[in-house]
Amino acid sequence: MAVPSPFPSLKAGLRAEALAARRAYAASLAPEMRTGLQEKLAEIVLPHLLAAKIVAAYHPLKDEISPCPILEKLGAGQRAALPWFLDRDSRMIWREAPAVAPSPWGVLQPAPAAEALAPDIVLVPLVLADRTGVRIGHGKGHYDRALAHLREGGTRIFTIGLAWEPQIADSPLPADPWDVPLDAIATPKEWIACR
Numbered sequence: 001m002a003v004p005s006p007f008p009s010l011k012a013g014l015r016a017e018a019l020a021a022r023r024a025y026a027a028s029l030a031p032e033m034r035t036g037l038q039e040k041l042a043e044i045v046l047p048h049l050l051a052a053k054i055v056a057a058y059h060p061l062k063d064e065i066s067p068c069p070i071l072e073k074l075g076a077g078q079r080a081a082l083p084w085f086l087d088r089d090s091r092m093i094w095r096e097a098p099a100v101a102p103s104p105w106g107v108l109q110p111a112p113a114a115e116a117l118a119p120d121i122v123l124v125p126l127v128l129a130d131r132t133g134v135r136i137g138h139g140k141g142h143y144d145r146a147l148a149h150l151r152e153g154g155t156r157i158f159t160i161g162l163a164w165e166p167q168i169a170d171s172p173l174p175a176d177p178w179d180v181p182l183d184a185i186a187t188p189k190e191w192i193a194c195r
Contacts, residue, residue: 056119133194
């Protein structure tokens with residue numbers, strides 16, 4: 001039985017406001033400016049991935065900052081993984097990139113035959129986050145469940161939230177008991193060590 005959030009209306013309001021702000025910010029960027037910011041994000045994140053064997057990322061939604069420039073610059077021997085779902089109710093796992101098949105939501109994901117991988121670093125999308133690593137996502141809990149499952153199985157992972165600068169909250173955000181905090185956050189302007 002699912003335990004309800006102690007902050008449902010507060011988090012829903014913050015999510016709606018942050019999604020609107022993210023949409024407006026992304027729409028304000030000229031294509032070359034957006035590309036430049038995503039390249040700067042890659043420059044900030046890549047030094048933190050040097051020891052990683054498997055880097056998990058995501059196939060970006062229209063207004064999310066893209067991890068693609070990071071994945072394109074992974075070093076020799078490093079593998080990229082992307083989220084994969086059997087159906088809408090299944091737990092998210094990661095399969096080896098590229099994203100070539102529609103997911104249950106229509107977003108591209110790896111082919112069902114792609115190798116399932118346990119990442120050591122996960123680049124996490126977000127709607128809003130604070131500087132302590134509390135993250136508000138789209139509200140489905142896919143990342144929290146998948147990350148908790150990996151850690152319960154003994155997999156050591158490091159999580160990095162990727163965001164546009166306006167997605168970083170100045171004040172603390174509410175966290176539910178099951179929310180998995182981020183270890184770090186990166187924007188095109190800064191690296192934020194959270195833990």
